[in-house]
Amino acid sequence: MTYFQNTIVQERVLYFFNKSIEQDRLAHAYIFYGSEGTGKEAFALELAKAVNCLAEDAVPCNSCSSCVKINKFSHPDILYSFAAPGNIKDAEIRDLLKQKSANPYRALPIAGHRTVSIDIIRRLKHEAKYAPNEARKRFFIISGAQFFSREAANSFLKLLEEPPENLHIILITNELHLLLDTIRSRCQPVYFPSFTEEQIKEIVKKYQHFEGDLTAIIRMAQFNLNKVFDFLIDDPTEKWELVYAYLKSVAKNDIPSILSIIDRISEKRDKNLISQFLSLVILWLRDALNISITNDEQALVNMDYGEAIANFSRFFEPSDFGSIIEKVEQARTDIERNAHPALTLTHLSLEMNAALKRKTTDQVREEAI
Amino acid sequence: MKFTISRNSFHSTLQKVIHVIPAKSTVDILYNVLIIAEGGQLKIIATDLEITQVAWSECNVEQDGSIVVPGKLLMDIIREMPDLEITFSADNNFKILIESNFGEYKLSGQSKTEYPSVPLVESDEKIELDNSVLKRMIEKTIFACSTDNLRPALTGVFFQIFEEEIRMVATDGHRLVKIVHKNSGNQEFTKELIVPTKALNFVARNLPEKGKQQITFSESHVLFELPNTNIYTRIIKEPFPDYERVIPQNYTKEMLIAKDDFVSSVKRVSLFSNPMTYQVRLMVETDKLTVHAQDIDFGGEAKETIPCSFNSEALEIAYNANYLLDILRHIDTEKIKFLVEDSDGPGLVYPEEQGENEEIVMLIMPVRIRS
Numbered sequence: 001m002t003y004f005q006n007t008i009v010q011e012r013v014l015y016f017f018n019k020s021i022e023q024d025r026l027a028h029a030y031i032f033y034g035s036e037g038t039g040k041e042a043f044a045l046e047l048a049k050a051v052n053c054l055a056e057d058a059v060p061c062n063s064c065s066s067c068v069k070i071n072k073f074s075h076p077d078i079l080y081s082f083a084a085p086g087n088i089k090d091a092e093i094r095d096l097l098k099q100k101s102a103n104p105y106r107a108l109p110i111a112g113h114r115t116v117s118i119d120i121i122r123r124l125k126h127e128a129k130y131a132p133n134e135a136r137k138r139f140f141i142i143s144g145a146q147f148f149s150r151e152a153a154n155s156f157l158k159l160l161e162e163p164p165e166n167l168h169i170i171l172i173t174n175e176l177h178l179l180l181d182t183i184r185s186r187c188q189p190v191y192f193p194s195f196t197e198e199q200i201k202e203i204v205k206k207y208q209h210f211e212g213d214l215t216a217i218i219r220m221a222q223f224n225l226n227k228v229f230d231f232l233i234d235d236p237t238e239k240w241e242l243v244y245a246y247l248k249s250v251a252k253n254d255i256p257s258i259l260s261i262i263d264r265i266s267e268k269r270d271k272n273l274i275s276q277f278l279s280l281v282i283l284w285l286r287d288a289l290n291i292s293i294t295n296d297e298q299a300l301v302n303m304d305y306g307e308a309i310a311n312f313s314r315f316f317e318p319s320d321f322g323s324i325i326e327k328v329e330q331a332r333t334d335i336e337r338n339a340h341p342a343l344t345l346t347h348l349s350l351e352m353n354a355a356l357k358r359k360t361t362d363q364v365r366e367e368a369i
Numbered sequence: 370m371k372f373t374i375s376r377n378s379f380h381s382t383l384q385k386v387i388h389v390i391p392a393k394s395t396v397d398i399l400y401n402v403l404i405i406a407e408g409g410q411l412k413i414i415a416t417d418l419e420i421t422q423v424a425w426s427e428c429n430v431e432q433d434g435s436i437v438v439p440g441k442l443l444m445d446i447i448r449e450m451p452d453l454e455i456t457f458s459a460d461n462n463f464k465i466l467i468e469s470n471f472g473e474y475k476l477s478g479q480s481k482t483e484y485p486s487v488p489l490v491e492s493d494e495k496i497e498l499d500n501s502v503l504k505r506m507i508e509k510t511i512f513a514c515s516t517d518n519l520r521p522a523l524t525g526v527f528f529q530i531f532e533e534e535i536r537m538v539a540t541d542g543h544r545l546v547k548i549v550h551k552n553s554g555n556q557e558f559t560k561e562l563i564v565p566t567k568a569l570n571f572v573a574r575n576l577p578e579k580g581k582q583q584i585t586f587s588e589s590h591v592l593f594e595l596p597n598t599n600i601y602t603r604i605i606k607e608p609f610p611d612y613e614r615v616i617p618q619n620y621t622k623e624m625l626i627a628k629d630d631f632v633s634s635v636k637r638v639s640l641f642s643n644p645m646t647y648q649v650r651l652m653v654e655t656d657k658l659t660v661h662a663q664d665i666d667f668g669g670e671a672k673e674t675i676p677c678s679f680n681s682e683a684l685e686i687a688y689n690a691n692y693l694l695d696i697l698r699h700i701d702t703e704k705i706k707f708l709v710e711d712s713d714g715p716g717l718v719y720p721e722e723q724g725e726n727e728e729i730v731m732l733i734m735p736v737r738i739r740s
Contacts (some may be wrong), residue, residue, distance in 0.1 A: 065482045074398040076418040076485045093395045122518060129521035130565075130603040131589030133418060134486055164606060 005058045006044045009039065010192060017047060026137070027170040027188040031145065034192030035175040037224030039203070041080075041143050042104035043192070044170045045070055048078045048139040066135070073097045077135035079127060083114040083144030086243055092180065092367070103207045107226045109286045114144060116151045125159055128167060145171035146178035153180050160186045190221075194223040208232055219301040220283065236263050237304070243280045244308060250352050251316070258349045266341040274341050278332040285321050285328070292318035317357040322354050370434020372406040376450045377471075378426040379411070379457075380422040383444055383482040385575065385598050386415035388438045390580045401486045402440040404457075406711040415440060416485050420568045423487060424598040436463060446474055469684060489546040490592040494558050495585045496530060500576050502550055503584075505575045506537045507573045507701050509548050509729065514566045515541035522607035525563040530586075532559065539613050542734075544692050545612060546699070549728040560586055561611055568593075568602030575600065616732055620708040620717060622684070624653055628676040628705045631658075632697045634673045638662045639690030641671035645689040648736050653709070654683045662690070686712040687736045 003018055020026050032040040048336045049060035052075075060067050069075035080100075084093065096108050124140050132138050148156065160169065160183065173179060173186060195203070201214050203225060210232055220236060221227035242261065249257040265277050287300045293315035297306040331348040336339050383402070391399055393416070403414040414421065415517070434461045446467065447455075448714040456468040457711040467474040477603060515523035520542070529536040535550045572593050576582070585592040585655045593600040595620060639649050642662035652659040697705065702720035710714045718731040 019644045065486065068482050069485070072398070072483050074396055074483050074485065076396075090393055090395050094397045097395070097397070125521075127516055129518075129524075129605050129607055130419065133488065133603065368615075 001056075002058050003050050004018070004046065004060075006062070007043070007050075007060070008195075008203050009043050009046070010195065011042065011201075013190060013192060016190065020138075021051065026168055028163045028167065029171070029187040030048060031171045031173060031176065031179070031184065031187045031189045032192055033095070033173050033189060035194065036107065036174050037105075037225065037226035037228070038103055038192040038194055040149060040172045040192050044139070044141045044172060045080070045104055047135075047170070048075075051137045051139075052078070052135045060102055072101050075135065076133040077138040078141070079124060079139070080141045080143070081116070081120045081124070082110075082142070083116045083147035084110055085112050085114060086117055091121075103229070105203055105225050106229050107209065108143075114147045115149045116142060116144060116147050116152050118155060121152045121156045121159070125155070128159055128164055132166065136166070139170060140167065141170045143174065144285070145173040145183075146175045148180065148183070149238065149290070153183060157182055157186070195225055197223070200225055200228055200277060202232040204228060204232070216301075216303050239277065239280055240302060240305060243284055244305060246349075247312065249283070249285065250349050251312075251358075252358055253353050258348070262342055262345045262349070266345065269341075271335060271341070274335050275332050277336075282325055282328050282332075284312075285325050288313040288316075289318055289321045315359055317359055320355050321359055324352055327351050327355070370406050370436060371431040371456070372411060372428045373456045374411055374426070374428035376447060376452045378428070379455055380447050380450075381416060382411060382413050382424045383428045383440075383447060386422045387444050388441060388574075389415040389417055389420055389422045391417040395451040396486070398437065398483055401437045401479065401484065401500060402443065403435065403437050403481060405481075405549060406430045406457075407435075407436040414484075416487075418485060419565060419603055420571060421487055421601040421610065422571065423486070423601075428598060432458075434459060435481045436465065437481060437484050438465060439476070439478075439585040442476065442707055447548055456466075461487075477557065488587075488590040488592075488603075490585050490590050490601060492585055492587040494560060494587075495583055496535065496553070497581050497583050498535070498550075498553065500540070500578065500580050500582055503582065504573055504576050506548050506550060507569045510537045510539040510546045511569055511573075512695055513541060513544050513546045513565050513731075517541070517542055521551070521605055522609050525565045525605045526569055527609045527612075528560070528562050528564055528592070529605050530558070530560045534559075535566055540610070540615075540732075541614060544696060544734065545615060545730075545732040546696075546730075547612065547728075547730045548618070551726045551728065551732050561609070562586065562591070563605040563607065565602060565605055567599065571602075585607040587708070587726070615715070616730060617715065620710050622679070622709055622710070624658070624677050624679045624683040625721070626658060626675070626705055626707060626708040628697060629699055630675045631677075631705065632694065633693055634675050635690055635697070639694070641669040642690055646688050646736065649690045649693070649737065650685060652683065652685050652686045653677070653679050655679050655681075669674055678722060684709065684712065685738065686716065687738045688716070688733060689736055692733055696733055699731070700729075704722055724730065 003021055005301055034040060034042060046060060049070045052066045053059035053061050054064040054066050055061035070078050074079055100108060107189060163169065169329060174187065175252055197218055200218050204214060208229065217231045221231055246261045249261065264272055283301050287302055288311045291297065291310050300306055300309065302309065327348060331344050334344050377420050386402060394575040399417055405412040409427060409430055410425050412423060412425045414423045450469060453469045454660045458466045463480060465476050465478050473487060510526050514526060523541055535553050536547065538547045575598055577596060590601050590603055631648060638660045639647060639662055641664055642648055643664045646728045650661045652661065656672050656676060656678065659672060659674045661672045696718050700718065700720050702722060704721040706719040706721055708718060712735060716733045716735060717732065720729060723729065
């Protein structure tokens with residue numbers, strides 16, 4: 001019997017679970033943690049499939065009735081719940097599950113305040129009191145474990161402490177430290193590092209038709225698989241143009257142009273959009289720093305703008321980029337914590353302008369030789 | 370797949386299982402029913418993952434097959450049809466065509482593979498019970514079950530199968546019912562398990578008046594075999610409390626009272642009880658019983674006296690009127706035997722005479738009277 005032959009997963013995770021399954025020593029509860037886009041939820045489902053697969057040699061087979069049901073979230077003993085807004089409707093949940101089943105590597109598109117509500121835990125507890133329907137081992141998968149409400153967490157402890165036989169709980173979180181100590185100490189943590197470039201390419205091939213080279217997109221997404229899918233659907237070129245225009249105006253201290261760009265970014269009142277924009281600014285500065293040291297355009301994240309970045313680093317003192325990056329990061333944190341976006345961005349632009357030191361013409365000429 | 374069937378038998382088959390479909394669920398597939406046509410038989414299966422019900426009827430099968438169909442939609446179509454021949458067919462792309470003299474309906478279904486499988490109940494552990502006995506045992510116990518999920522074991526009825534007798538016990542911590550069916554014979558095994566109340570409700574609803582039926586027990590499921598339908602239910606895997614220890618054996622103080630008088634008196638008086646506690650006080654004397662309730666907050670008060678016979682000195686005891694009425698209503702005899710030792714201990718309620726092959730005990734915990 002071989003496990004996870006067709007599963008794309010980080011090597012250390014694979015090794016760990018291969019051993020656990022072979023020795024039949026699966027823990028009653030795991031926490032899968034690691035940054036966004038590392039395939040934690042997808043692997044939780046793979047694990048449930050592998051343990052319950054009806055095939056006799058390579059599991060999971062993805063074609064037996066058990067695997068198909070788990071893939072479609074209709075397996076009666078494999079329950080997948082996720083942190084959601086409190087007023088979410090059943091129809092919306094079903095819709096989200098359909099999306100998840102189409103591509104388990106994508107994060108669910110849930111906006112707003114999310115919690116793992118007490119209702120979810122009640123449902124799981126209700127389910128736990130019965131004998132399993134058809135599975136050999138039952139799995140309860142809870143995604144977004146950092147969003148446990150207080151009542152839910154406390155109610156959940158009982159189940160976590162005395163789980164019935166053959167029930168495995170998998171908590172999934174991006175932020176391990178936000179979990180209650182009492183929950184964390186009762187689970188075995190499993191760390192999911194980022195995927196490698198090859199792994200991401202392979203996974204993308206499975207779920208999305210894409211012609212061309214993914215390398216640039218993968219670097220731009222910083223090996224975050226979820227972002228890779230985002231960029232595939234929503235082309236980032238437009239955003240780069242905006243970043244380029246913004247930095248140009250900042251460098252020139254062209255205040256009207258800066259303000260109009262800021263208006264454009266903040267008019268939708270979407271924090272994520274602004275934070276994404278600032279991340280791109282940081283990436284740009286990082287590239288500029290990179291090119292000023294190595295002079296290697298191939299190593300850039302943003303290869304389309306290689307020349308512009310090279311020019312940028314030629315005219316400005318690279319030693320200041322570090323402190324500027326810090327300022328941008330600070331602005332991003334502030335906005336995520338509900339600072340006024342337009343004001344923060346304006347302030348940031350002025351500060352950046354003050355910090356950018358233009359090299360003298362002589363210096364530039366000297367370096368060019 | 371393709372089959373023809375009369376509207377009436379299609380309707381009655383679907384009608385049996387349609388109530389199993391959950392009103393609210395996050396699992397999409399549960400809103401569907403699985404239809405299987407093979408060997409001259411139409412089988413319809415519905416499940417909410419707790420209960421699975423299978424119903425069948427004769428039909429004319431032209432081509433074997435199976436398909437998953439939206440349950441409510443199908444029911445709505447069939448319900449509105451007059452009694453005609455219906456032809457039901459589905460192709461390999463799960464497109465369904467329903468034809469009758471009136472016209473045709475097209476809808477799309479899904480593959481059978483995604484539908485939860487019918488539980489496998491293969492076991493030699495079977496018992497046979499008269500329908501009337503089973504129905505009676507269910508009705509007498511089910512009301513006392515708890516709805517509190519904190520104590521999962523109490524949300525079902527406890528079945529105990531011994532070689533000589535079958536017992537069913539239900540309790541929610543405030544009251545307890547034990548009903549024993551004696552001399553059920555032919556048992557070769559003993560078994561204890563908890564069956565969820567929801568399933569028992571379905572069984573009671575589907576039970577015909579006459580006949581016998583078989584119950585099969587496996588490790589994780591119970592199967593009730595009823596005429597033209599099977600009901601599978603999951604078992605609650607929790608330890609049931611040791612109820613025998615709660616039932617006192619050596620009570621001597623006994624009150625004998627007419628059931629109807631007692632019930633209606635408690636009903637009337639309890640209208641004046643505190644809406645939070647529903648507390649009614651019973652003052653038992655040798656020849657009369659005084660039922661008293663008072664709602665201090667609103668100043669309402671009621672008091673009634675009814676005749677009874679009691680073999681000890683006077684005693685005052687208080688109960689939650691709702692629990693008390695629940696229990697009294699489920700006694701069938703004209704007179705009730707009410708055993709009580711002191712105002713803090715449990716009260717035991719018996720029918721004046723136990724039925725043939727039957728033993729019923731009901732227990733109710735008192736409300737402590739402030740003194």
